[in-house]
Amino acid sequence: MKPLKRLCLWYALLTKRILKQKAFLAILLLIPLMACAMRLMPPHDGGIVSVAVAKLGDDSFSSDTVARLTEGKSVIKYTLCETEDEAVKAVKSGQCDAAWIFLEDAGLQAAKFAAGRSTDGAVKIIEREKSVTLSIARERLFIAMFPYISYGAYSDFLNDMSPEGTVTEAELNKYYDANIKKTGLIEYYYVDGTRQMTSDILTAPVRGLLALIIMLAALASCMYACREEHRGVFEHLKGKKRAFIPLLCHITAVVPTAVASLAALYLSGLWTGLQRELLTMTMYILSVAAFCEILRLLCRSEVTLGAIIPVLVTLMLVLCPIFLHIDNLHILQYSLPPFYYLNSVLNGAFIHKFAVYDIAVCIIASAAALGNLIRQK
Amino acid sequence: MKSKRLIYFILQLKRKAKLLPRVLALTLALVIIAGAAGFMIYKNSMNDESKRLITIGIVGNDKSKLIDTCVNALKTLDSSRYAVKIEKMTEDEAQNNLLGGAISGYIVVPDNYAKDIYYGRDSRLKYVSIGGASGIGMALISELIGITAKVGLENTNAIYGAQFYVRDHFPDKNASDAGDRLFEKYAALILTRNELYSVKKVGVSGHPSLLVYLICGLAIMFLLLWGVSCSPLFRRNGELSCMLSTQGLGATGQILGESGAYFVLMLLCTVPLFAGLKAIVSLLNIDLGEFASLLSGKFIALYFLCAFMLCMMQLFLYELARDGISAPVLQFLNAIVQGYICGCFYPQSFFPEGVRLFASHLPVGVAVRILGEASPSAITEALIYAALFFAASVLLRRRTITRWEAQL
Numbered sequence: 166m167k168p169l170k171r172l173c174l175w176y177a178l179l180t181k182r183i184l185k186q187k188a189f190l191a192i193l194l195l196i197p198l199m200a201c202a203m204r205l206m207p208p209h210d211g212g213i214v215s216v217a218v219a220k221l222g223d224d225s226f227s228s229d230t231v232a233r234l235t236e237g238k239s240v241i242k243y244t245l246c247e248t249e250d251e252a253v254k255a256v257k258s259g260q261c262d263a264a265w266i267f268l269e270d271a272g273l274q275a276a277k278f279a280a281g282r283s284t285d286g287a288v289k290i291i292e293r294e295k296s297v298t299l300s301i302a303r304e305r306l307f308i309a310m311f312p313y314i315s316y317g318a319y320s321d322f323l324n325d326m327s328p329e330g331t332v333t334e335a336e337l338n339k340y341y342d343a344n345i346k347k348t349g350l351i352e353y354y355y356v357d358g359t360r361q362m363t364s365d366i367l368t369a370p371v372r373g374l375l376a377l378i379i380m381l382a383a384l385a386s387c388m389y390a391c392r393e394e395h396r397g398v399f400e401h402l403k404g405k406k407r408a409f410i411p412l413l414c415h416i417t418a419v420v421p422t423a424v425a426s427l428a429a430l431y432l433s434g435l436w437t438g439l440q441r442e443l444l445t446m447t448m449y450i451l452s453v454a455a456f457c458e459i460l461r462l463l464c465r466s467e468v469t470l471g472a473i474i475p476v477l478v479t480l481m482l483v484l485c486p487i488f489l490h491i492d493n494l495h496i497l498q499y500s501l502p503p504f505y506y507l508n509s510v511l512n513g514a515f516i517h518k519f520a521v522y523d524i525a526v527c528i529i530a531s532a533a534a535l536g537n538l539i540r541q542k
Numbered sequence: 543m544k545s546k547r548l549i550y551f552i553l554q555l556k557r558k559a560k561l562l563p564r565v566l567a568l569t570l571a572l573v574i575i576a577g578a579a580g581f582m583i584y585k586n587s588m589n590d591e592s593k594r595l596i597t598i599g600i601v602g603n604d605k606s607k608l609i610d611t612c613v614n615a616l617k618t619l620d621s622s623r624y625a626v627k628i629e630k631m632t633e634d635e636a637q638n639n640l641l642g643g644a645i646s647g648y649i650v651v652p653d654n655y656a657k658d659i660y661y662g663r664d665s666r667l668k669y670v671s672i673g674g675a676s677g678i679g680m681a682l683i684s685e686l687i688g689i690t691a692k693v694g695l696e697n698t699n700a701i702y703g704a705q706f707y708v709r710d711h712f713p714d715k716n717a718s719d720a721g722d723r724l725f726e727k728y729a730a731l732i733l734t735r736n737e738l739y740s741v742k743k744v745g746v747s748g749h750p751s752l753l754v755y756l757i758c759g760l761a762i763m764f765l766l767l768w769g770v771s772c773s774p775l776f777r778r779n780g781e782l783s784c785m786l787s788t789q790g791l792g793a794t795g796q797i798l799g800e801s802g803a804y805f806v807l808m809l810l811c812t813v814p815l816f817a818g819l820k821a822i823v824s825l826l827n828i829d830l831g832e833f834a835s836l837l838s839g840k841f842i843a844l845y846f847l848c849a850f851m852l853c854m855m856q857l858f859l860y861e862l863a864r865d866g867i868s869a870p871v872l873q874f875l876n877a878i879v880q881g882y883i884c885g886c887f888y889p890q891s892f893f894p895e896g897v898r899l900f901a902s903h904l905p906v907g908v909a910v911r912i913l914g915e916a917s918p919s920a921i922t923e924a925l926i927y928a929a930l931f932f933a934a935s936v937l938l939r940r941r942t943i944t945r946w947e948a949q950l
Contacts, residue, residue, distance in 0.1 A: 183867060186867070188863035188864070188865065188868035189865070189868040192863070195875065206894060206896075206897055212891060212892065214891070239685065240685050253744075256744060262891070275738065278738055284738070286738060286740045287738050289739065289740055289742070290739050290741045290742065292741060292742070294743060295743065301686060301689075304689050305689060306739070307689075307735050307738065308689045308692050308693060311693060311696055314731060315697065316700070318724070318728065319703060319724065322720075326712070326715075326720065332707075336707070341699060341700065351691055352668055352669070354671075355670070356641065367892075370887075374882065378875060381770070385773075385868075385870040385871050388774065388870065389866035389867055422871070467774045468774055471770070471772065471773060474767060475764060475771055479763075479767075
């Protein structure tokens with residue numbers, strides 16, 4: 166009981182040392198406030214790609230396609246233009262990434278295409294540059310035109326089969342889409358069977374960014390601990406506990422930041438449930454503290470630690486599922502604590518891997534800390 | 543007075559010169575190594591058919607043409623040729639592959655899905671993924687899957703319609719054969735869909751391409767993260783400031799000396815990098831294409847202007863939070879929040895109009911506008927910001943000195 170009491174006392178003293186800094190308290194308050202501000206952003210009218218759309222004719226094909234494009238949620242932002250010149254100007258001035266101009270005879274050309282005849286094209290596309298997102302946008306254009314083309318091909322096919330060569334419109338419609346649903350085709354699930362939350366793309370990276378802030382608090386604690394060690398602050402401590410004090414310092418720096426981050430998650434609408442959040446956050450605190458202690462013992466100096474921060478942060482931004490989803494750099498991904506945390510929160514099956522990682526990283530950190538103590542002696 | 547300021551500036555220069563080049567050299571070396579490794583891995587993975595960026599599984603026993611149509615559609619999508627690979631598999635295989643990290647997700651097509659949707663019954667495709675919070679990546683995957691599902695749906699609709707029409711009106715003909723022929727027709731239409739539009743690339747004069755824009759964003763992020771790295775250089779207590787003040791060097795002189803030394807050293811350390819890159823490019827006669835602008839004299843001058851403004855901002859933040867933990871955390875919080883909403887990670891068009899307007903006038907937003915467009919208004923805003931941060935730093939330092947004087 167006595168060692169536990171002593172540990173609690175140490176923890177309380179070290180926490181007091183950090184929390185008496187007014188600036189730190191202000192930062193902790195700032196974290197949930199910023200997350201809350203993200204949630205209060207105006208309704209999302211932006212997009213990954215912006216496209217200027219213009220119709221030169223007034224046929225139903227162009228009107229229906231434009232209506233289909235602009236209905237529902239999409240990663241593409243559309244700007245309707247009156248003329249071709251206006252749309253081209255929007256691209257050349259950098260306001261839009263592409264312009265889609267529906268030609269005067271767009272309907273006729275689409276019908277020719279559906280019938281398998283050669284066509285001069287229904288839409289003129291002007292693009293700033295070649296990119297994956299613009300290619301996906303083009304597929305979105307095709308899918309908006311596709312119901313018309315699909316119906317045209319179906320109609321031609323049945324007319325060709327019919328000996329009289331004419332199938333009435335009513336009969337074509339009767340067999341084509343009496344009951345079919347056009348929306349809500351897909352549901353999104355996680356591998357543990359829970360349904361995915363429909364979070365806004367804008368707030369989606371917030372959890373990842375909060376995870377990085379927690380990591381940074383631990384790295385800052387490492388830099389601080391390096392300085393304290395050089396100044397000999399912990400020299401008077403006897404025995405093995407001296408080896409573990411820096412680790413406890415990191416935990417005391419990380420816990421308040423983690424609490425502020427949990428508040429931020431709750432306020433930003435990314436909260437998944439008390440049990441899951443507390444479990445994964447506790448595991449994350451342990452892994453971050455241990456991971457940073459290993460880094461501190463490897464770098465040994467405040468300056469070197471400072472130098473690796475930009476690289477480490479960039480690596481985590483790229484390799485952890487914050488903005489991107491990269492599948493083929495597993496060795497690097499599986500060595501970073503935020504990768505486990507972000508995957509575990511929304512996927513119960515990943516928690517076991519996180520537990521194994523936690524245990525491994527804690528053992529390595531403890532062994533390294535003891536090794537460092539022996540080396541110092 | 544002037545000589546005291548100069549002496550303090552030189553002292554600061556010496557102090558920072560002991561640490562800053564080491565920080566910068568280490569950071570740059572690590573960035574170059576990480577960048578080169580990342581580029582090589584990326585290049586390998588793009589060349590290797592089996593290592594696309596995203597792999598998606600398709601699972602299901604639907605006997606209709608729907609799965610084939612979906613697979614065919616996804617395979618022939620332009621954007622998916624170099625980003626997505628799809629594979630048919632069983633649900634167990636898909637789950638194991640997903641947990642093992644071999645695929646990003648899988649689509650489950652329920653039994654009799656095509657028939658169910660044709661008759662208006664509630665049946666939906668399921669997209670199963672591992673989770674995480676990959677905003678833009680997830681949005682692009684969802685868009686691709688949504689497109690594929692809609693193509694499959696329209697095709698199925700037409701194929702079933704044709705089959706039932708043939709069954710009802712031409713009992714002597716094989717309805718299944720008719721469905722197969724229509725399916726082939728659709729496959730040909732999807733394959734030749736590029737005939738529906740003509741594509742012209744125009745570029746934009748005075749505006750960077752997306753890649754150049756993102757490189758500019760990364761360069762700015764790098765400047766911001768440098769602020770975190772340099773936290774050991776800015777640590778000082780109020781006692782020293784107070785002592786300097788009593789010696790005749792006031793808050794203005796102290797801030798001038800510290801910011802000047804920091805900025806001058808940053809220039810001295812970064813100029814060789816640009817010069818080295820330029821020398822390599824001209825010696826090896828490398829055609830940089832659209833990236834040539836990143837090594838032009840104008841770009842370098844604008845980069846230093848951004849660095850100057852951001853240095854002043856970092857100094858101001860170090861005046862706000864001085865202790866060993868708060869200072870780097872505040873620098874990072876500022877870097878990550880401003881970097882995010884000002885468009886260092888995503889293109890600015892991604893954000894709602896109001897946020898975009900607000901962010902473009904924040905310091906990092908101004909830096910993005912300077913590097914991206916070199917707009918004169920952004921340059922003026924940068925100079926105003928630098929002056930404001932300087933003045934605010936002086937005021938904060940003055941307050942610290944007064945507090946310490948009162949204590950002593």
